[in-house]
Amino acid sequence: MVLVFLSEFGEKLLEHVHSQNFGFTLDIKQAAQSGVGALKYLPIMAERLKNVHICDFVHTESGMQTCLPFRGEMNFAALRQGLLEANYEGPVMLEVYQHDYESEEELFCCYQSVADFFLLPRSLRLVLFEHFRCPCVVRIFDDGKGVPRLKLSSA
Numbered sequence: 001m002v003l004v005f006l007s008e009f010g011e012k013l014l015e016h017v018h019s020q021n022f023g024f025t026l027d028i029k030q031a032a033q034s035g036v037g038a039l040k041y042l043p044i045m046a047e048r049l050k051n052v053h054i055c056d057f058v059h060t061e062s063g064m065q066t067c068l069p070f071r072g073e074m075n076f077a078a079l080r081q082g083l084l085e086a087n088y089e090g091p092v093m094l095e096v097y098q099h100d101y102e103s104e105e106e107l108f109c110c111y112q113s114v115a116d117f118f119l120l121p122r123s124l125r126l127v128l129f130e131h132f133r134c135p136c137v138v139r140i141f142d143d144g145k146g147v148p149r150l151k152l153s154s155a
Helices: 002-016 028-034 038-048 076-085 104-118
Strands: 024-027 049-054 056-060 063-067 092-097 126-131 136-142 148-154
Touching (some): 024 028, 028 049, 028 056, 038 049, 076 104, 092 104
16 A cells, blocks of 8 residues: 555656656665565666665564664665666665664674675765764765775764
């Protein structure tokens, strides 16, 4: 039902909004919370996809819980393949929550795993956004040679 709504709603929006500035964000957590997998949204959003927010999740008896990428139920290989098929070259934002990790080292190891996974074979910009604990923002950018670099700035 949600997927049909998105498809119909998106099509109606596109009938009235002709600007190339209008687009969609594929958010894994939001898709999981809707009960429809992110991979089902991808074909609908592909032509107007502007951002991808990634995390992982597990379903428990108490509901859905976020976790660091590659530790839950999300099929990241299928997501990467779908992004490549859609010729997506936009930002990929690592969306992290305080309860998802215990140390900065664990967080940066996760970043490295995600960067290695998504930066090959095509360079995607990856931004780390940490919810609820924001002493600084870590921005990861491509130096033009396919090498990710870190830039720290105050929030």
